[in-house]
Amino acid sequence: MKELQELSRQLLADDVVKVVIGYEEGPRGVRAAFITDPAQTGKLVFDKRCVQNLATYLNPRRKQVAQLGKPAIVVKGCDARSVAGLIREKQVERGNIVVIAMRCGGVLENSEVDSELTSETVSVRCAGCDVRDPKLYDHILGELPPEPPVNPRRTEQIAALEEMTPTERWSFWNEELARCIRCHACREACPMCFCVQCTADKGQPQWIDPSPTPRANRAWQTMRVLHQAGRCVDCLECERACPEHIPLGLLARYVADAVKKRFDYAACEDPTVPAPMGVFRTDDDEEFIR
Amino acid sequence: MTHRFLSHHDLALLAADLVASGTRVIAPVRAADDLEQIDYLPIQKLEDAALGVRVTRRSLKEFFLPPSEVLLQYRQTKEGVEIREVPTVAPPQVILGATPCDVAGLEIVDKVMGWDYRDELWFGRRDATTIVSFLCSVMDHTCFCTAVGLAPDSSRGTDLLLIPVEGGYLANAITPKGKALLQRCPGATDASEAAIAGAEAAQQEARGKIANNLAAIPAEFAGWLASHYDHPVWKTIALRCHGCGACAGVCPTCHCFDIVDEHDSSEEGARRRNWDSCQTSKFTLHASGHNPRQSQSERFRQRIEHKFSIYPTRFGEILCTGCGRCARVCPGGMDLPEIVGNLVALSKAEPEGSAQ
């Protein structure tokens, strides 16, 4: 933590960056910090409560953040994949950001309460983590910690879904999505939902009804998750943001698994590796064209 | 006011009686997806309720202003348009175990819903509902009802206020509806001195628990907000805000809505009103492309201004009950009591005029 604070202080004092986007203590656990004053870098923290993916603040739609100037951003290896995604899709220029990667041994599901990292308290997103030692960085800090405990919940949920008949699955998702109030917190919190005009907001034509009805909610959530195919890094910001506690991460993960199976691809830290949905290759699998 | 006493058993009988008579009874219940969380849901018997566990995830708002409701249905053919009206009279329901903050929120929103044009959809449900609130025992460090002029034992908006005492509840009927509900309890007795004293002590204790979370917002704050639209504090106050509107969804007093038409078929469809939020980027977007609130800082300013300045100026009420849900649910870490506390401190430090 001291390393991070000192590095940030240096970056700001030397005018390498104008703002450090990291984590600070808030009234309810840690939250995003935007430090512009080198004297304030003592506020920065990094520990197992730092679950939020801060890459969302690099979204060019966030004008006030962009107006602060060139940022340094604190990322875990998983978050770095979102940064890579933003670079890959030309939302952020590599040279316009400074990436401070933190070696990470897992984060807590509930970031408000500091507790021991166990297979029950660890976030489901940490299971199978292969980016404890991030590859995308300008600076890398921290010792390489041991592998995080594995929270089996997600795997169990996916297995349960796969056991279901299509009718049961339909029923399950209908029940979950019935709670959606179309606040679009999932979209706003997602680092990869950066479209200036979301398909759901279009009125001419109205692709998706804006009302929170079962029909429209299904259309919205499935559309969003399909638009994320190959781009989603499983950071679970959508699920954390949802005020209705809909297991959106489960839906996203399901699609990510499908992308892995079909295209042997998962969103990665290397911005030069093209995502399957964003590129056309002559050897693309075309079995769906009959 | 005569203090009456209801035993736990009396309350259970009342719930059973209401359900048996076809009245929907809504109470705090453990959520199916997370037993540690509580939602307001219909119950069949009092045992189903989880009273005094935690602040519910959502407010009571949805029972009066649903996330989506049909305003009218239409059928359009070459011959013309036929409108099918929606009922403005609602079936009876009882909310059993509401927190005082949620209930006060309803009375606060009544003001705008009755402003010149009476919203019969809202009031139809209000009229059909009897509310039994409980002395709040689920406050945490995020609550701040006392800062906005309410209290954990506030009787605002409630019909019957129950205060847990030895063996049951002290029952204060605040309205004729509350009185009528009490009259359905054959076991109700006059409260003993001990019960009255016990209730008083419980109320004092509850108030003490919240009072330190946030100091009472001074009356001058509304005016300060109105004259400090251009203060530089707004520029950085919402950097971490996602503009998602989750806060508005869980808030007992946020009532902003959208009106849209939707087709069900080529001939039929409905006009609906849906929850909306001033925090979303397109809330004030004109068809021309002009947006009076282009940045998240302006949109967040609107949230604060509406709740703590505009609504008080127009209706004499702070549009906030201090329930803390917005702070609990915010994925970006925007903490309303912290923000309001900081702004109040700023208003005291810089009371005059507009900032440079």
Next chain:
Amino acid sequence: MNIYQPHLMRICEITDETVDTRTLKLEFKDAKIAEQFQFSAGQFGEYSVFGEGESTFCIASPPTRAGYIECSFKATGKVTQALRRLAVGDTLGFRGPYGNHFPIEMMKGHSVVFIAGGIGLAPVRCAIWNVLDLRDQFKDVTIVYGARTVGDLVYKRELEEWAQRSDLKLCLAVDPGGETPDWKGLVARIPTAVEQAVSTAEDTFAVICGPPIMIKFTLPVLTKLGFPGERIYTTLENRMKCGLGKCGRCNIGSTYVCKDGPVFTAEQIKAMPPEF
């Protein structure tokens, strides 16, 4: 009574004012409503195409004419595009009248200057006809109206009517470059046209509507002439949905455009926060 339920209207006439601006003349399907309906100049309504949505326009016809109302609009969004697809005989919805109105009563016995640009003439035209229908209750009436080009002028047949009248002074203008060879009016922007056409603010009210930039440059001209802020009336528009003060969308600070407006004085606007 569900306040969100519209009256059904029948389109009885369609006029294309310009290439993109259309006027609809509407009558209430319900004869009883038609008989009872009243409104004041400056008020607005929510006009709807069932299945597409509602849109906010002022009532462009004067309250002194019974039996119908008119609205004029440009097809910019989903609902206005749908309105353009309607034909004579088709049905649309109308909720209203909402909002406040021009102070016609207060203006009686005084002179009035009407200034409008482009489609801004719609709300002003309502007030103009209201005044002309009661002509002897007002002193001098001046109308200054302009648009970017001759093609952009709306209510052309009425401009001709006004030009024939001897009880008002009409000054028409188009922007430099917008004139046609047979254009007889001024070639100047509105602020300049106002300078030429209006000589005094004494005992006079000003009513002005048009694009924000036109208003921005015309207000100083009016001020220079001596019009105090409280005697200059204009209309504001903002994104609206309910039109009756409940949906929380149209406020500028603590001013609700749908309830406190859409008619405001220049003085009131000066006091508003920078939110429009």
